[in-house]
Amino acid sequence: MPRNLRKEASPAEKIINGDVRAAARLIRRIDDGDREVFPVLTTLYPYSGKSHVIGFTGAPGVGKSTLVDKIVTKFRRNGRTVGVLAVDPTSPFTGGAILGDRVRMQNHSLDEGVFIRSMATRGSFGGLTRSTADAIIVLEAMGKEVVIVETVGVGQDEVDIVHNADTTVVVTVPGMGDDIQAIKAGLMEIGDLFVVNKADREGAARATRELQFMLDMSAHRFRGAGWNPRIIETVAVKDEGVDELYQALVDHRRHLEAGGGENLRKVRKDRVTNQLLDLLKEHLTERALEKLGGLEALNGTIEEIVERAKDPYRVCFDLVERLLGGASG
Numbered sequence: 001m002p003r004n005l006r007k008e009a010s011p012a013e014k015i016i017n018g019d020v021r022a023a024a025r026l027i028r029r030i031d032d033g034d035r036e037v038f039p040v041l042t043t044l045y046p047y048s049g050k051s052h053v054i055g056f057t058g059a060p061g062v063g064k065s066t067l068v069d070k071i072v073t074k075f076r077r078n079g080r081t082v083g084v085l086a087v088d089p090t091s092p093f094t095g096g097a098i099l100g101d102r103v104r105m106q107n108h109s110l111d112e113g114v115f116i117r118s119m120a121t122r123g124s125f126g127g128l129t130r131s132t133a134d135a136i137i138v139l140e141a142m143g144k145e146v147v148i149v150e151t152v153g154v155g156q157d158e159v160d161i162v163h164n165a166d167t168t169v170v171v172t173v174p175g176m177g178d179d180i181q182a183i184k185a186g187l188m189e190i191g192d193l194f195v196v197n198k199a200d201r202e203g204a205a206r207a208t209r210e211l212q213f214m215l216d217m218s219a220h221r222f223r224g225a226g227w228n229p230r231i232i233e234t235v236a237v238k239d240e241g242v243d244e245l246y247q248a249l250v251d252h253r254r255h256l257e258a259g260g261g262e263n264l265r266k267v268r269k270d271r272v273t274n275q276l277l278d279l280l281k282e283h284l285t286e287r288a289l290e291k292l293g294g295l296e297a298l299n300g301t302i303e304e305i306v307e308r309a310k311d312p313y314r315v316c317f318d319l320v321e322r323l324l325g326g327a328s329g
Contacts (some may be wrong), residue, residue, distance in 0.1 A: 010040075010043075011025070011026060011040050012040050012043035012044050012141075015040075015044060015138060015141055015142050016044070016047055016141055016142065016143075018142050018143055019142075020115060020142075023115065023117075023138050023139070023142050024117060026040060026138055027085075027117050027119070027135045027138055030131055030134045030135055030138070031119050031120060031131060031135075033131075037134070041134055041137055041138075044137055044138060044141035045137060045141075047140070047141040048136070048137045048140035048141050049140060049268070050140060050145075051083075051136075051139065051140045051144055051145055051146060051147045052145065052146050052147070052166055052167070052249075052253050053136055053140075053147045053148075053149065053164065053165045053166045053167070054071075054146065054147070054148045054149070054165055054166065054167045054168075054169065054249060055148075055149045055150075055151065055161035055162070055164060055165030055167070055168045055169065056068055056148065056149070056150045056151070056169045056171060057150075057151040057161045057168065057169070057170055057171070058170055058171035058172055058195075059172070061173075062171045062172055062173045062197055062198075063171065063173065063197040063198060063236050063237070064150050064171050065086070065150060066197075066236040066237055067169075067171060067195065067197060067234065067236045067242070067245070068084065068086075068148055068150050069108070069236075070236055070239060070242045071148065071242065071245065071246060071249070072084060072108060072114060072148065074242060074243070074246040075145075075146050075246075076111060076113055076114065080113075080145045080146050081113040081114070081143060081144050081145045081146070082113065082114050082115070082144060082145070082146045082147075082148065083114075083115045083116075083117075083139030083140075083142070083144035083146070083147045083148070084114070084115070084116040084117070084147075084148045084149075084150070085117055085118075085119055085132060085135050085136070085139070085147070085148070085149045085150070086116065086117070086118045086119070086150045087118075087119050087120075087132065087149065087150060087151050115139065115142070115144060117135070119131060119132065119135060130275075130278045130279070130282065132149055132160075132161075132164050133163075133164055133271070133274075133275045133278070136149070136164060149161060149164055149165060161190070162190035162270075163270065163271055163274040163275075164271060166252075166253070166256060166264065166267050166268075167192050167193065167249060167252045167253065167256075168190050168191055168192050168193070169191070169192070169193045169194075169195060169245075169249075170188075170190070170191035170193070170194050170195070171194075171195045171197055172194070172195070172196060172197070172207065172211075173196065173197050173198045173201065173207075174196065174198065174199070174201045174202065174203035174204040174206065174207040175198075175201050175202065175203050188214050188215070188218060189218070191229055192227065192229055192252050193229060193230050193231075193232065193245070193248050193249070193252065194211050194215075194229060194230070194231045194232070195231075195232050195233075195234055195241075195245060196208050196211065196231065196232070196233045196234070197234050197235070197236055198234075198235060198236075199233035199234060199235055199240070199241065200235045200238070200240075204233060208231055208233060211231050212231060215228075215229055215231070225263070226255060226258075226263070227252065227255050227263075230248050232244050232245045232248055288319070288323055291323055292319065292323070301315055
């Protein structure tokens with residue numbers, strides 16, 4: 001076939017073949033909420049599901065980005081390809097951090113085995129879970145053996161990460177007042193590994209003790225699972241404790257894959273369930289608004305709810321019955 005008549009590869013084919021630019025463009029479209037990405041994702045989906053997906057979460061300023069940088073280096077030294085999704089606006093991977101962080105990013109950007117992309121939390125339906133789940137599929141399909149997601153570390157996005165990751169790492173630091181109060185709301189329930197970073201600070205031993213106490217109090221949650229969450233002290237900027245954290249990540253992956261991979265299957269089933277529910281909520285909401293004439297058509301009803309002339313519960317039930325033709329019961 002003449003060269004000028006050769007059919008150009010599709011975006012999905014390019015990504016499967018490891019095309020960095022094609023992957024970056026698709027993730028940008030996902031981030032922008034472009035609905036036209038779904039056919040591409042449909043093609044990519046059978047090529048996903050083989051990576052070790054690791055989530056890093058915790059309050060801003062605990063050093064997640066530095067830890068991610070060090071862990072990426074460890075995986076690369078051990079021959080693993082890595083994709084990183086940074087959802088934290090203060091992350092070095094967004095290009096908006098201090099010069100030292102940019103230098104670290106530049107070092108990784110020269111490595112063909114590492115793909116790094118920043119994403120924004122835009123407050124749309126599904127939030128972190130939907131956009132991140134789609135972007136993870138892209139990185140898995142392009143062959144990244146390890147996918148790391150660093151979350152914004154604020155609000156619901158912290159807890160949402162468990163619905164995207166095989167292994168969830170919760171990062172804290174000493175000296176945040178009541179150390180455990182900073183992380184125990186929901187996060188104690190999702191962590192597979194807990195990191196006390198900046199452990200050269202005063203109060204590190206206390207923070208570790210309190211974490212261990214909280215884990216002991218909820219030990220019933222881990223019975224039968226075969227995995228007890230570990231606490232690792234690190235000083236990421238000095239590369240201290242990073243080897244222990246890396247080994248813990250490897251050990252947790254082995255735990256998930258042991259016994260025929262039943263634990264990994266359970267984790268993946270949770271991820272797929274939440275992904276499907278998020279897709280359903282998004283699409284059903286959009287279709288419902290279309291049939292109702294858009295959000296503007298509900299302005300009068302919303303005003304009545306504000307004035308307490310109506311309540312949102314009965315309005316919701318009535319709208320569902322209207323949409324389903326009275327079939328909702």
